[in-house]
Amino acid sequence: MRSTPNDDFYFRDTSRSRGSARAKIIDQDGREIPAGADGFEAGAFGAFKQGAAASGGFEFIAAFQPLTREQRLARLDAIAKLLDVAFVVPGTNIRYGIDGLIGLVPVIGDVITTAFSLWLVREARALGAPWHITARMLSNVAVDGVVGLVPVAGDAFDVMFRANVRNVRMFRRWLERQPR
Known part of the structure; x- marks a missing residue:
């Protein structure tokens, strides 16, 4: 299997054991x-x-x-993966999610998937994302939503851009740099 730059995101175990301490x-x-x-x-x-x-x-x-905070982060990961990389085109290494499928419905599909993406940004903000991370996440959602409105090229862009995976990865990287 060919390795992709995002393998650490797809297959990384994000659970952390902390003994008997509760989150x-x-x-x-x-x-x-x-x-x-x-x-x-x-x-x-x-x-x-x-x-x-x-x-x-x-x-x-x-x-x-x-x-808990960890459960909410796991939910963000799961939803981002479902939206952007849940399935593989048979015989290729191209991953796509329900964002690409729902986006095939003109205008309404893109509005629905943009709403899901905005919910992910809202949830990251509620978990403590600062304004500069939130602004970058919103710009990714805006690019994904606007380009996704273009009939065929927009759907191909949705599959390759993966705004939700980018946003969750960006938020997780910011979280990892924060003191515990």
Whole structure:
């Protein structure tokens, strides 16, 4: 398999073990929630916990529990990959995502994919991205959205430019340089 410059992004393991320390829980507005303030147990996904021993089943506790910072970053990675590099053209090394597929629908498809891209920028901002990173992310989204409006060439550009992967990679690199 031929190596691409982005292999570190596609296949890098972003999980970090920190012993028994729990990660901060950040709400949708970027504010930290104190541990136990939500009244729910924090688990890996937080949606289910083991039920009573007699029943051996699972009980639903909180589907919309606040996510930790690491979970929100993993969600950004997953959505960016789904939008830009989820699939491979058979027989080639060309990767594309649902951004390229939805973008085939004239105008409306590009508006929808631009909305997804803007949500990624908003989420990065809520996670602490400074204005200069946010501005660069918005410029990538603008270029992707405007050029994507051109019927066939815009769709090819969408597949090659990968604005969402670029934005998440840029945000992650900025995060890695920050003191913990």
